[in-house]
Ligand SMILES: N=C(N)NCCCC(=O)O
């Protein structure tokens with residue numbers, strides 16, 4: 639397990655046990671300042687194995703805005719997360735040091751500048767081998783996150799859960815938007831063609847060619863309609879064959895869920911996955927070398943009873959839990 643020691647830490651306590659959640663028996667879960675899962679902030683501890691960071695950026699959206707408020711809503715929903723994950727049989731906050739690294743500040747008016755800032759901010763968190771779980775933000779941020787991952791791990795197997803391909807080329811001539819991050823990533827060889835997949839694709843497209851030009855980038859697709867015949871276990875088997883031994887990056891656009899399970903998102907599409915299916919497939923990655931993950935496109939102003947933020951917080955919890963899990 640990679641262990642990062644900050645040079646500015648005043649003690650050498652790499653041997654001390656991880657600092658976990660604020661005890662919900664000592665301070666009620668709804669009390670106190672908000673961090674992901676009531677975990678310590680990055681500067682409260684001398685090292686981290688896993689950083690959870692927000693990226694409050696939504697200048698890349700093509701329809702409803704508001705994903706800049708995703709990180710804070712997901713953190714609020716994460717207050718309810720408990721220390722033991724029974725499905726994966728791990729104590730994710732005991733077996734590794736997980737921290738809330740705060741938000742990566744980025745320019746809301748200049749997408750290219752923001753992309754550089756996100757890449758550098760992410761790289762600082764992972765450069766010594768820690769894993770990163772990012773709370774978006776719109777899907778544009780996956781591109782700088784993949785760039786940061788590549789600086790440490792080289793090209794990754796990319797599993798992308800989304801209603802949308804996000805491999806379109808430009809919008810209004812803009813090359814970097816939430817509909818284009820994976821085409822930009824493909825152009826730079828940031829993921830491994832043949833080891834990468836989209837999951838949950840559905841809804842209307844612009845053109846018949848959208849699917850074939852996506853396939854040229856090296857993705858296989860588990861369409862949402864495939865879930866009518868494939869079980870969660872079948873999908874996991876298929877994805878594990880695709881990923882094989884490669885370092886794995888998982889990007890979850892929350893709109894992969896049906897709008898009934900995630901109403902608060904910018905480009906909702908009917909006929910989506912259930913949150914149970916999504917969580918089940920992610921848990922199926924146990925034992926793989928997950929180096930990073932994101933959950934994006936939560937736009938809380940469109941939420942009802944925090945349905946979407948709760949789903950996203952639980953997705954992030956599974957990611958952190960996978961980081962703690964041993965090889966299967
Ligand atoms: N990444 C998300 N959520 N949406 C992309 C949709 C782009 C489009 O409708 O053209």
Ligand SMILES: [Zn+2]
Pocket residue numbers: 800801802891893894905935
């Ligand atoms: Zn989407």
Ligand SMILES: [Zn+2]
Pocket residue numbers: 777800802804816891935
């Ligand atoms: Zn997307």
